[in-house]
Amino acid sequence: MSAKSFTPGQVFSTVVVEDLKRTQLVQYAGASGDFNPMHTDEVYAIQVGGFPSLFAHGMLTMAMTGTLTTDTLGVANLTRFGGRFTAQVWPGDTLTATLTVLSVTPGDHGDAVEVEVHTVNQDGVEVFVGTAAAHLA
Amino acid sequence: MIGRFPIEAGQVLAFARAIGDRDPQYARVADPGAGDLADVVPPPTYVQASAHFDPEYPLRPKPGTPWFGSGSGPGEAGTETLRMLHAEQHFEYHRPLRVGDVLTAEGHQGDTWERTGRRGGKLTFTELITVYHDAAGDPVVTARAVVAVTEKAPDAKTTAEAE
Numbered sequence: 001m002s003a004k005s006f007t008p009g010q011v012f013s014t015v016v017v018e019d020l021k022r023t024q025l026v027q028y029a030g031a032s033g034d035f036n037p038m039h040t041d042e043v044y045a046i047q048v049g050g051f052p053s054l055f056a057h058g059m060l061t062m063a064m065t066g067t068l069t070t071d072t073l074g075v076a077n078l079t080r081f082g083g084r085f086t087a088q089v090w091p092g093d094t095l096t097a098t099l100t101v102l103s104v105t106p107g108d109h110g111d112a113v114e115v116e117v118h119t120v121n122q123d124g125v126e127v128f129v130g131t132a133a134a135h136l137a
Numbered sequence: 138m139i140g141r142f143p144i145e146a147g148q149v150l151a152f153a154r155a156i157g158d159r160d161p162q163y164a165r166v167a168d169p170g171a172g173d174l175a176d177v178v179p180p181p182t183y184v185q186a187s188a189h190f191d192p193e194y195p196l197r198p199k200p201g202t203p204w205f206g207s208g209s210g211p212g213e214a215g216t217e218t219l220r221m222l223h224a225e226q227h228f229e230y231h232r233p234l235r236v237g238d239v240l241t242a243e244g245h246q247g248d249t250w251e252r253t254g255r256r257g258g259k260l261t262f263t264e265l266i267t268v269y270h271d272a273a274g275d276p277v278v279t280a281r282a283v284v285a286v287t288e289k290a291p292d293a294k295t296t297a298e299a300e
Contacts, residue, residue, distance in 0.1 A: 032186050033187075035196050035206075043211050062182055080228065083227070085224060
């Protein structure tokens with residue numbers, strides 16, 4: 001992979017999902033193996049869970065945030081990716097992920113890049129916040 | 138404990154599609170001219186799909202076992218699921234995971250701590266650490282989940298409270 005160079009303070013941002021559909025939650029359930037009815041079964045989520053509707057797997061929100069992270073840094077370069085789920089994501093939500101370069105540390109075998117990532121919904125409410133690190137040879 | 142978690146191209150493609158990952162390496166999986174796919178690196182949260190290979194995984198319907206979701210009725214609370222919240226998730230990559238890897242996974246419990254939520258309920262946080270090893274026995278990914286269990290079933294506001 002060719003060396004990309006980053007500068008602290010650089011910001012990358014993208015809409016990772018627009019008008020989230022229930023079908024995508026079912027798609028994610030099938031792909032990940034997490035069939036929790038809270039995320040796949042509207043009847044259950046409302047009548048048993050007491051929620052206004054089903055809601056997204058936190059791990060789908062993290063994974064969608066991850067697409068900005070890997071598009072920016074390269075999936076094979078990642079050394080760390082993690083964060084906290086700070087609000088639920090509902091069908092109809094539009095999520096925007098933002099990545100901010102925190103630091104770039106040159107080394108003998110390339111740069112170590114640390115970034116912050118956070119994702120907000122259409123009302124500006126943060127749903128995921130975390131950090132990632134990559135080694136760019 | 139997961140005895141065999143093969144990193145399969147088709148499952149990686151399905152996962153990439155489900156999360157809206159447009160990295161062109163995943164479209165190669167369905168391309169007849171793509172050749173060897175062993176350089177395909179799955180998305181960074183892909184080890185979550187190891188649930189498919191966990192014989193005991195509770196959030197998958199199993200033949201002959203009652204499922205707690207809706208059918209003729211609305212389903213039942215039954216399990217702890219309603220009181221559990223995924224609060225945090227962290228991955229450490231010891232090397233890039235690749236299609237063709239065959240992993241094993243072993244989990245253990247890390248720290249546990251308690252906190253009072255903003256509205257007075259008790260929240261118990263537990264760290265669950267899973268280390269994925271390759272066929273040579275070398276670690277590939279270490280996953281650390283923080284799960285919060287509430288005293289009673291959460292409502293729409295509790296996730297933010299667990300923050």
